Amino acid sequence: MRNLDITALRSFVAIAETGGVTRAAGLLNLTQSAVSMQIKRLEESLDLKLLERVGRQVELSPTGEQLLSYARRMVALNDEIMTKLTDKGFEGVVSLGVPHDIVYPVVSKVLQQFRAQFPNVQVDLRASFTRELQEGLSRGEFDLILTTEEGLMPTGETISRAKMSWTGAENGIIWRQRPLKLGFSRRCMFRPLVQKVLDREGIAWEMALETDSDRTIEASIGADLAVCVVIAGTEPPHMVPIHHGGALPDLPESLINMYGAEQAQSQIVSALAELLRQGYADLKSGARVGGSVLREVG
Structure with a gap:
């Protein structure tokens, strides 16, 4: 296989865009x-024959017209690689806040992709509760x-919708008892939602711990x-989905939302936001996320 000269392609694109060799040289x-000489070597x-003189x-x-779109893409890709890997403008720190229960699988894979594209950028990943993340963003x-x-x-x-799942101990029976024993952090966004669902269905409940x-x-x-409720597919170790056969009420979907992208002033923040969007889109479709096949949440 023969290799094309990027420098010559750049000159070719410049001639096409400026309309002449003299202007391209300038x-x-x-x-x-x-x-x-570069065009001759190309x-x-x-x-x-890529160029024709008309007066x-x-x-x-016609062949030059066909080459032009390829040449533009190759030059642009070359510049993107050089910029992201060597430009000092792509250094620094990006701060990302994520709820504990959705760090895996998408976020961890996205961070691998981001590191490959921006090796000189550090990602400060902090896991917390939704309310605290929102307050931190405002500050x-x-x-x-x-x-x-x-x-x-x-x-x-909203970048994704996820099913919620009743979750308990493996081979557990506490979910059969009434009042239903709930285990949620005081700051968990799912806590009031689950309480409202149980009240609507007339199922007595009480908090097992604070x-x-x-x-x-x-x-x-x-x-x-x-028992508690988590996003399906994110159960921690020693916790499994409860197959309750209708004894517990159905749960609504949870939205996975992103904030900050609309106000982003940095290209690297915008790039991370786009990777997150694509990561959840790939998860939903069953496509590859960061090089591995992931199942849909739920």
């Missing part, structure tokens, strides 16, 4: 003879946040002392 800060390597004007041959502590919510605030966008610690919640549920 744009590229080269001599006219240097540009002419034509020889392809064994094709004093230079026009693209300027985050560039981007993801949230799990029932609705959407005006400044955000804590802000996810570890404590997980330990209690794993010991079959309570």
Whole structure:
């Protein structure tokens, strides 16, 4: 296989866009003879005529017209690689806030992709509760946040919808008891939603514990002392979906929302936002996310 010269392709694109060798040479800060030699080498390597002289004007041959779109893409891709890997403008820190329960699988894969594209950019990933993430964003502590919510605030966008699942201990029986023992952090966004659903269905409930610690919640549920609700497919170790056969009410979808992208001033923040959008779109479709096939949430 023969290799095309990016420098020659750049000169070819410049001629096509400026309408002449002289103007292209001025744009590229080269001599006219240097540009002419590059085009000659390009034509020889392809064994094709790319330019035609019409009077004093230079026009693209039919083959040259066909090459132009390829040349533009190759030059643009070359510049993108050089910019992202070497430009000092793509250094710094991006702060991303994510709820504990959706760090996996999409976010971790997206961060791998982002690191490959922006190796000199550090991502400060912080996992917290949706309300705290929203408060932190308003204080300027985050560039981007993801949230799990029932609705959407005006400044955000919904990037995915996820099913919620009743979750308990493996082989647990506490879910059969009434009042139903619930295990939620005081700051969990799902807590009031689940309570409202149970009240609507006339199912008595009580909080089995009061804590802000996810570890404590997980330990209690794993010991079959309570049940909780998580996004389907994100169950922590020692917790499994409850196959209740209709004994527990159906749950609404949770929205996975993103905030901060609309106000992003940085190209790297916008790039991370786009990777997150694509990551959840791939998850929904069953496509590859960051190089591995992921099943749809729920």
